[in-house]
Amino acid sequence: MYEVRRLRLLRDLSVHGTVAATAAACSLTPSAVSQQLSILEREVGAELLLRDGRGLVLTEAARVLVRHTERILAELEQAKAAVSALTSSVSGVLRLSAFATAAGTLVPDALAECRVRHPDLRIRLAERETPEALGTLKSGGVDVALVHEYNLLAGVTDPGVTVIPLGTEPLFVALPKESVLEPNADGELALPELRGEQWVAPKSDMALRDTLERACGLAGFVPDLAYTCDDYTVILALVRAGLGVSLVPRLAVEAVAAEVRLYPVVEPRLTRTVFAAVRAGSAEVPSVAALLAALRRAAESILG
Structure with a gap:
């Protein structure tokens, strides 16, 4: 009989890629x-991991186990939800x-609602990118x-994760007030008009960076990335000072x-969809369902 704990570690290794990263994510030591x-390999009776330079790759046997493990873990989450629902x-x-931009906009309203509706529920918040x-x-x-x-990039597809759409927001181009560029009759700005502008781009949000570069490529030019920064207060301050233009999500403007x-961007039109993600099978756990409902209402009021 395989232990779920060891199967979960193998699945986590398939996600994080290295023993060190898996250990850090699971609060264990790499040796543990x-x-x-190693014990799981002996239980299975087949090789699960192969050395590839300094890294590890999963064998076909390991990939089969991971696929089954995803289903097992989802069933366990559903069992937890069913038992929790009895109360x-x-x-x-x-x-x-x-x-970051959701933490400053959607989250406060959702947490405030949960505090009123469910005073015995304690929600702990940490800021992490996707x-x-x-x-x-x-x-x-x-x-x-x-x-x-982002609509130009591949979406989240993972059998171990359920994603609940909360809303889709436009990406805006931010221009200094003295810019001579003007929107079209619909109040939108075509990306090809920004050829030759300097750009203020996010430093760590590589998905937005990739979206900017791909969109500009579709518009026929390569963006000149003059400044990079992760703080939207700084990004918009640089734009305000006339040092460049930037591509920003609506939630960043809200915050x-x-x-x-x-101005919303067209040619191509750019959007970002916000999701709440939970482990497969866990959405009906009462505390999780309560937070999801509050997040939906907060998103509806902000994103429409």
Whole structure:
């Protein structure tokens, strides 16, 4: 009989890629992870991991186990939800992860609502961007993760994760007030008109960077990335000072007082969809369902 704990470690290794990263995500030592995976190999009677330079790759046997493990873990989450639903109480500690612009806009209203509706529920918030948040969610480090995807890039597809769409927001181009560029009759700005402008781009949000570069490529030019920064207050301050233009999500504008001109982008049209992600099978856990409902209402009021 295979132990679920060891199967979960193998699944987590498939997510994080290295023993060290898996150990960090699971609050274990690398030697403990290696030991448990070695025991699992003996239980299975087949090689699960192969050395590839300094890294490890999963064998076909390991990939088969991971696929079955995803289903097992989803069933366990469903069992937890079914047992929890036997009580009408929404209580305990729930761990929420959110990317920065959601943490400053959607989350406060949702948490305030949960505090009023469910006073025995304690929600702990940590700020994480989408790739890290998904890995932490799958490893059990958080229970709900706010994540996003851009329409020009591949979306979140993972059998161990259920994503609930909360809303889609436009991406705006931010211009200094003295810019001579003018929107079309619909109040939108065509990306090809920004050829030759300098850009202020995010430093760590590589998905937005990739979206900017891909969109500009579709518009026929390569963006001149003059400045990079992760703080939207700084990004918009640089735009306001006339040092460049920037591509910003609507939630970033909601969270920061922007003294710049903002126009939705077309040619191509750019959007970002916000999701609440949970482990497969866990959406009906009463505390999780309560937070998801509050997040939906907060998103509806802000994103429409």
